[in-house]
Amino acid sequence: MVATYKDIRRLTGLSLATISKYYNGGNVLEPNRELIEKAAADLDYQLNNVARGLRSRRSMTVGVILDELDSAFNTTIVSRMEERLREAGYGTIICDSRKDAEAQADVMRFLVGKMVDGIIVVPVDDDASFLVPARDRGVPVVAVDRLVPGTDSVIIDNRAAIASAVQLLTTAGHTSIGLLAGPDSTYTMRERRAGFRDAVQDRTGLLPRTELIEPEHVSIEGGCAGVRRLLRLSAPPTAVVCANYGFTLGATIALNELGPESRPALVGFDNMDLARLIRPRPTLVAQPIEDLAIEAAELLLQRLNGDGPDEPVTITLDTTLMIGHESTYQLRPVPSNGRL
Amino acid sequence: MVATYKDIRRLTGLSLATISKYYNGGNVLEPNRELIEKAAADLDYQLNNVARGLRSRRSMTVGVILDELDSAFNTTIVSRMEERLREAGYGTIICDSRKDAEAQADVMRFLVGKMVDGIIVVPVDDDASFLVPARDRGVPVVAVDRLVPGTDSVIIDNRAAIASAVQLLTTAGHTSIGLLAGPDSTYTMRERRAGFRDAVQDRTGLLPRTELIEPEHVSIEGGCAGVRRLLRLSAPPTAVVCANYGFTLGATIALNELGPESRPALVGFDNMDLARLIRPRPTLVAQPIEDLAIEAAELLLQRLNGDGPDEPVTITLDTTLMIGHESTYQLRPVPSNGRL
DNA sequence: GTAGGAGCCTGAAACGTTTCGCCAAAGGGG
DNA sequence: CCCCTTTGGCGAAACGTTTCAGGCTCCTAC
Structure with a gap:
């Protein structure tokens, strides 16, 4: 059998209340403290947290x-x-x-x-x-x-996160930017999508073309499929923003199949192992x-x-834009226009 | 206050023992069953698993x-x-x-x-x-x-796992194979390393050159550093086997910096998301x-x-060798010999 | 010398279940 | 019709803690 307070009581002569006090940090006379410690060691005593939980709630x-x-x-x-x-x-x-x-x-x-x-x-x-x-x-x-x-x-400041990506791209000269985001049913995606629309409007003066916003299942597969669909548009975007890590992985896979010359700029989300694996070094929105x-x-x-x-509280954390190799965000000079 | 059996007893007139029997799948007369279910619903009753745990151990x-x-x-x-x-x-x-x-x-x-x-x-x-x-x-x-x-x-059959990788490489003509493995202090690494030595000896008739077995911290960084060290040897291996996922990632990163012509063959470990990201498609030992x-x-x-x-039991599972793009395991024809 | 308080201890009653031993009623076989 | 078994139910005693309301000793201050 496993030892309990009763066994400690037997060995020390102390009451259960005192033993309890010892285990809960209360004041116990030094000799008693030693008695309990000795007994506990001899018995290989282990406090039963289930019993404690029942009583103490x-x-x-x-x-x-x-x-x-x-x-x-x-x-x-x-x-x-x-x-x-x-x-x-x-x-x-x-x-x-x-x-x-x-x-x-x-x-x-x-x-x-x-x-x-x-x-x-x-x-x-x-x-x-x-x-x-x-x-x-x-x-x-x-x-x-x-x-x-x-x-x-x-939470994180999702709108600002996406806005920082859009700002980098528009500063580099992009005017047609696509977004890969999940369904509006989750808060995160809704915010990032809204942040995208606002940022594009802010920076270009125009609402983004709706067909550039790809509603997708949130996954690697969705990222692959989404980026392919974006690039098949009659006027494909010159840059793509991914609204989460899965999309970023998927989009990267899909872009791997394109020659480096025809790749759009890509800003991904989340700085995890991936970032160290992919060459050229990707540009990413890093969440804390x-x-x-x-x-x-x-x-x-x-x-x-x-x-x-007293009140429910909302803590909002900021993201960091990690700028990768410049080929990942620069607007490619002429040829892609020429080809379209 | 949160409801307890006593509240259910109050509402149903049944004894605690009967209520307990109900909640433990014992036989309870249909009308009593209904009574209890009604009372539980009215009270929004939730069984207290801490109390249950205390008594039932x-x-x-x-x-x-x-x-x-x-x-x-x-x-x-x-x-x-x-x-x-x-x-x-x-x-x-x-x-x-x-x-x-x-x-x-x-x-x-x-x-x-x-x-x-x-x-x-x-x-x-x-x-x-x-x-x-x-x-x-x-x-x-x-x-x-x-x-x-x-x-x-x-566990998995670690020796067989590594042996399958070595076999693929020797069949492709490799005779000088390096291994990236962690310290012998963990069972997995010890086995994989032993499996490597045995397999190389089996297939080439020789013990592997000791400097080809890189003892490393198990991590992405270790994989990077290890593969670089292997390639700086005066007689570098033509193929490298990675004994776990971290090494595989790290080795891949390091190899990314080499031109495709000078890359050694590489067999990695574990088939996870990142395997889908890497081009050319890697050859991997996949654990179940x-x-x-x-x-x-x-x-x-x-x-x-x-x-x-009655006795302690050991379950051993088998791995699968997933063969990737042939450039990842073939022995490159002549030039690398010529250069050495 | 004594009231009052601080410090440490104690027995007993929880906490919300399960389980044990026992009992009553119902059902079935001879 | 009686005995035996089965079924379902019951009260009470656990399970191993914490906590409550006191109680004893010793000290200090008046």
């Missing part, structure tokens, strides 16, 4: 719901969060909603049933009804990479992914300690 | 310890495991040991204290002493990608990573149900 566990697990973005998120949360004594239960709203609602109930103290979530879409079980039970929720009204959110994770963990920890702000 | 939680979280290999592992385990009703607590033995021992104690029912681990090194807390408490452990004597393990995860989860679930084999 804190499971010291948080749930993390991601819309997909095997993406580089979310991996980084998990890695940093887990690190920060365990530092604070919390275990991290990870759940994958596979971009499926129903699965997301399921895991939410699952986590609430597991009595997690808090939840961090990258929501599947704008429908926040899956949060109800958590709200009902007063479990704090922090949304990451999505703005969820009425809920703490940690680690900070996103750390800020979210920090905000949740504040809530768990009961000392966060 | 099953927390329905498993711990997963990875040697690093933000690698594509481990991401895939986590993703599949989490899926399979949650299907079976288990929550997955994830921990990152950051390739640090002490951190690994810490999280092991952390998980045992959290009363996880089982643990899946990709161990940092060969020192299995960190398993003691789990063994002492009868918590089953499954090791993944490492052979841990006396413990259930799910998802199966690794699923087999491990399955084996642990067996142990948790108490119906696994």
Whole structure:
């Protein structure tokens, strides 16, 4: 059998209350402290956190719901969060909603049933009804990479991110810029698309041609297909902006098949391993992914300690434009015009 | 307040024992079943798994310890495991040991204290002493990608994997093959290196020249530096085998800087997203990573149900050699000899 | 000398389930 | 008709902690 307080009581003669006080950092006389430590060592005692959780109503566990697990973005998120949360004594239960709203609602109930103290979530879409079980039970929720009204959110400035890409391209002389973005149903894509429209209008005085905005599934395949479609237009864009990492990978694959002379300029999203592999060095909008994770963990920890702000809070982080090899963003001199 | 069995008892007049039986799939008369379901719905009742775990001594939680979280290999592992385990009703607590033995021992104690029912681990090194807390408490452990004597393990046939790469290269005429591998302190690297030596000896009748085996830190940087060092040798190899994904990426980056004419043949490891990015299409040893995860989860679930084999078991999975563009493995006709 | 407080300890009652032993009623075979 | 088994239900005792309301000792200040 595994040792419990009762065994420690047997060996030390102290009461359960005192032993509990010891394990919770209360004041215990030095000789008693030593007695307990000796007994615990002899018994190879390990505190039972399940029992503790039942009585104290804190499971010291948080749930993390991601819309997909095997993406580089979310991996980084998990890695940093887990690190920060365990530092604070919390275990991290990870759940994958596979971009499926129903699965997301399921895991939410699952986590609430597991009595997690808090939840961090990258929501599947704008429908926040899956949060109800958590709200009902007063479990704090922090949304990451999505703005969820009425809920703490940690996001990046998506509009400015895309605007910085557009600005680089227009400064280089591009006037016809395409965008690869996912469906408007996710906050991130909606913002990036709106940011694109605004930036293009700002910089060129014109609304972007609608056929240059490719609505796609968010994936490598979507990036491949999308960029090919853009280039088949009768007046193809001279530059393409990718609204996320998957599109960037896909577009890069598709462009690999073109001769370097006929490639459009390309600004991608997210600075991950990819960037080091691809030649010429790509131009990228870099998100502070680690900070996103750390800020979210920090905000949740504040809530768990009961000392966060009164109102739901939105933390917005800035992106960095990482300028790559100039061939990736310059407007090619004449010939491509000549050919059109 | 959150509802409990007592509230259901109040609404239904049934005893706690009956309500418990209902929630554990026991036989309950139809009218009582309906009563309970109605009451639960009215109360928005959610079973408290912490209390359940305390009494039943099953927390329905498993711990997963990875040697690093933000690698594509481990991401895939986590993703599949989490899926399979949650299907079976288990929550997955994830921990990152950051390739640090002490951190690994810490999280092991952390998980045992959290009363996880089982643990899946990709161990940092060969020192299995960190398993003691789990063994002492009868918590089953499954090791993944490492052979841990006396413990259930799910691995791939590392020797055969490397041998298949060597065979392809020798068949194509290569006689001087280099290897990029990590330190012998991890099982995987030791096996792959031994497999390399054996295969080269088998196929060429000679032991590989020792300077062709580059001991390196396992990383993209290591791959870059290693391949550069190999090529600076007075008699550089005509082909290089990479013993893992990081090396493959790094070697690819380094080779990108060479003209296509002077590149050695390259066989990489692991078929992940980036393999689709690289042109010409690389030749790769593909591990069944998802199966690794699923087999491990399955084996642990067996142990948790108490119906696994009596003895610790080792499951070995096979790899597939994915042959890429022929320029990636063919021996280049004459000039490279001429130049040497 | 004593009131009051600080410091440390204690027994007992939670926390919300599961499980054990027992009982009543119903059903079936001889 | 009786005995035996099966089914479903019940009260009460766990599970291993934390927490509550006191209680004892010792010290200080008046």
